[in-house]
Amino acid sequence: MPDDGATRPAQPLESLAPLFAPRAVAVIGASADPQRIGGRPIAYALRAGFEGTLYPVNPNREEIQGVKAWPSVEAIPEPIDFALLAIPAAGVPQALRDCAAKGARAAVIFTAGFAEVGGEGPALQEEILAVAREHGIRLLGPNCLGLFNAATGHCPTFTSGIEAAMPVPGRVGLVTQSGAYGTHLLNMARDRRIGVRQWVSTGNEADVTAPECIGWMAASDEIDLIGVYMEGVNDRPALFAALEAARKARKPVVVMKVGRSAVGAEAAASHTASLAGSDASFDAALRRFGALRAKTTEEMLDILYAAALSPLPKGRRLGVLTASGGAGVLIADAAEDAGLSLPPMPQAAQAAVLAANPLASARNPVDVTAGVLNDFSKVTSATSALRGAGYDMTAAFFTSWTASPVVGPKLREALLAGLEGDVDHPFAMICQGDAEVMRSWEDLGMMTFEDPSRAIHAMGALAHFAEAFEAVEEAPPPAPQGVALPAEPLSELAAKRLLAKAGVPIPDETLAKDAQEASDAAARLGVNCVLKIVSPDLAHKTEVGGVRLNVPPMEMETAAREMLETVAANAPQARIEGLLVGPMAGEGVELIVGARRDPVMGPVMLIGLGGVFTEVMKDVAVELAPLTPAQALKTLNGLRGAPLLHGARGKAPVDVEAAAEAISRLSALAAADPDGFESLEINPLLVTPDGVLALDALIEPRNREDHA
């Protein structure tokens, strides 16, 4: 199996079709009690009007919940394509074989007691996986809550999240690695009137993984946007493919990935089998593919809610219509946090608002004041002016006016008149009222929120997706030709020369075997030089007198001789391979640029300003490798210390483009052989006004001891 972060062979997405949309479903362990684990899926499917055929299997009953039951899988008279197993663990392997014999191509296993427990569990999980592989069955679970597909009424799940009712119609897909939290999410989504069409709980992920399910939804005609609750990633290639497919299909993906904290990561590791990759690497992956990470459950649902109701905006310009000056200020604050702008209305539009309503504030926010309660035509004129100003989004604050049977309809009429009946851009109605009130506004295509801050945050997310989907796709940088990463450590000079072959500029340095060669090298360079001892045994060259700066060519021979003597005296055991002679570097800004092999996310780049900026201020960006020069430039310019590159404090700007190019080259080297190294580090990468030089480099070869 390739070591690309996948822990299983890739399978085509079509193989998930019998899982999500089967025609003939056997329920092994079917119960007549619609409250029991083996009874709920049948009750749910009947209520949802499952469009295929159900075959409850139960040796003790003729019928189950009104459906003819069968004594065994074998007894089912037709082929099945799907099996639900709600039976004790010990019986699962044989039941799976029986279903395979009947034609099943997919199975959901509710049963716990597999890899998540000790003892026989892991071996039993291996066994059912082997059965599934042998017979070409895709397996969801074990130890999962199953899935539902509201489009077909397929409901092989015992989640209580659809006990009260199926979700309202909609086109949201939810993928969860936690059954219980996935149910919590479903309940919260229902209260928020979010139309969840497909929901899947992946449990132990013996076979089918959460990333595969995201990929299925990204490809599904039934799904427009995807929410994910995730604890760990076992399947990087599937995740990247799924996120990329969603981006290309313009489907927003919002991910809540838990285990950010130390204790959280430990707790996650203890109850999933996932490797702990770095959290920053996970962020980098989402960023690369335009997905959003939500920090809280409500944030995720807010964004899904907004994206389900609204078109995406054309830009980040927000118009604000409010009946409360205070709410306008609050919204302006929230907009800044969300990266939205509130440009003022054109003068003519302001004049129009004020002509109709002299007490209004007309700039933006447009505060019509509570006085309009006496004359709703002022709401219409203000709305019309805002619409004419062409904002990309509108936020309207009318507090509890919407809840009043008298005021609500007047407000609605006035707003729609101002909009000419056409809610063609993201429009958040920030208001109060019961579900029916809120729904009446949602039916117009407006989002409703009670908390202004949450409304604006969700609109910021819409703007993010609009930009991510419009972004021009950049071809990754080409892999360097004829450069192979070493299996063993390299000396500094060898490491730098390897980088040079990959396209990273390095100083013109010579390895001199003695003082005479050092002098010759300095004479050839014709400038003041750096002189360094070269030894595999001396990690701290300065301490043994092994570094001298600013040596004039004329003095090089003496300096070199002295250095050899001094080092020999200070470190008599050290093997001396020679002396490194190179030109003194000019003034500039030092970067630290590294590539690391993240065990989960693959090769990632760490990019920061050198010294205290990285070590003390933690001003380091993490991005997936490879990066194009443009992506590297954006990353550099996103550092807090970026002004230092552009001539802060009276210094000359340095050649940031050259730095970005060098970073891109290093990233291409890392990406070309993602499993061929542990880390590649340039520290420092000196950026001067004239270019860039890798002044020191360290290549840590791949440690393969962890791969038996």
Added chain:
Amino acid sequence: MPDDGATRPAQPLESLAPLFAPRAVAVIGASADPQRIGGRPIAYALRAGFEGTLYPVNPNREEIQGVKAWPSVEAIPEPIDFALLAIPAAGVPQALRDCAAKGARAAVIFTAGFAEVGGEGPALQEEILAVAREHGIRLLGPNCLGLFNAATGHCPTFTSGIEAAMPVPGRVGLVTQSGAYGTHLLNMARDRRIGVRQWVSTGNEADVTAPECIGWMAASDEIDLIGVYMEGVNDRPALFAALEAARKARKPVVVMKVGRSAVGAEAAASHTASLAGSDASFDAALRRFGALRAKTTEEMLDILYAAALSPLPKGRRLGVLTASGGAGVLIADAAEDAGLSLPPMPQAAQAAVLAANPLASARNPVDVTAGVLNDFSKVTSATSALRGAGYDMTAAFFTSWTASPVVGPKLREALLAGLEGDVDHPFAMICQGDAEVMRSWEDLGMMTFEDPSRAIHAMGALAHFAEAFEAVEEAPPPAPQGVALPAEPLSELAAKRLLAKAGVPIPDETLAKDAQEASDAAARLGVNCVLKIVSPDLAHKTEVGGVRLNVPPMEMETAAREMLETVAANAPQARIEGLLVGPMAGEGVELIVGARRDPVMGPVMLIGLGGVFTEVMKDVAVELAPLTPAQALKTLNGLRGAPLLHGARGKAPVDVEAAAEAISRLSALAAADPDGFESLEINPLLVTPDGVLALDALIEPRNREDHA
């Protein structure tokens, strides 16, 4: 009037008693229609059982809403202590005079059309303020929504926020500078079952300010915690006094201050008369007094909700009980964000949990798994183990189990058995259900939340208040004696000598009038010296050859002579006052320390690491002056770059205590004459392993041009 940030003379808090708790209330402009502005207050008071007497005034009616009406204020047969004015602006001054004649000591003026509009408005507001002052009436408004006091049924407000019902009983006070947003808040608080006992909308704040109302509530026996929606501060002394009183009374204060953003500040300024102080200064004030700033409405309400239901915790140790591993991970993440710790359970307690429930995770989070649905005694044993472990707070996640009429009661019984019936510490029940379900848990003293992240964030706020209320009160540093801030700019040396008198160490420098004196000074110092030209005309000394470093005493005379010649050649117009000679400073870390006069918050300190850390990385702390040495030390240690002070990157630690002492001295100087300067800046304050030295100082005298 002293220039201390107050825009009005201070009045005693007792003067607000007739505003919040009057006995005899006249309603001028009373309406028989309970929906109208002049009718609502009467309807509300009647429903709330106002315990005083209502005197509706209306010349056209015998009775109003069943209460005897009076044709004029004069006709009221007894003295009144409170008047509500719901009449057009032009009539307000005379009505106020009439009420004064009848004994009114407080009035609420709903009417708009005063300072918030142009034209006659501001003059009219001045007029009513003059009437109020003349007659000793405290005035709320104009242009406000009034107030209510549920304790007495006093409801002079037309907010729709109590239209459906009065709030549930409780001890929360709300102060709002926005009537409309204050109503929105009330509605949200009602849905959250928060017991708002007093609510006040301050409108134009012609007289009574929001800070005064906070102070009233801080002193009130009826109120235990206070929420504030604020747009601007006109009354710093009242704000500080109120926050300090609340802290001493152990009453949590949560403030939502809007206008953080540029557009928001502009919008706030356009509809309030408040000065825009720096947002960081406002944060500093809240921090100093232990109040919390909420960024969103929900955050404010969450914290009020939690603090209303829970005792404060003894520490930050959180125990987590969960039926979902995923929720446990999510809670652990949120706890890290909130600064709460999740120490593991003692081994014996873990063993006890596992003995009862082998499938559980017992460390912390304690994940009992959904398996306990079959045996709730496992919930009891886990709860009991957590209780025994003595955590300061508990978060329990049981998703929608609470909503089930079957499971809910079992869960409740099992939990209470584990707690031995005693919810004596903050306990968050993270669950789902309707209001009745939630209330049933709240009745046990538990907080309920649906979103785990919000629960944990609120618990972090509880821990904050516990710490703020327990913090030892430090005496402010003494004011420096015999030091007066100058009215005119000082030279660098004079500025430094002034700081030295205030207790800030400065180098041993001499102002030499010629080369000979410079040489003598260097000889006296006996070490290599700094030599600088002294001229009021040379801001950039280095550029004209006016700075030399590391001059040996023997070479000082020559160096000084050369400098005088060079500067004369480069800047022939500059007036030369002499030469500054001082010892070369040692190696250390440079700080920038400044005091600024914030127009709203008074003297504040800006404290940061020098150079790029301040200018590029914006690593600057803002705190109110004065700071004790301990407070200054805490501030320094809170800088992102603080590790540099403690010996990062192989350097020796510097004398942070000496730096803190110097900062405290500078802050005491600023606080002693808060209106005597615009800024005092030490840049750099050099901190070495042996002490601290102000290497340069600049005093910007108070610009009094803005004070006619």
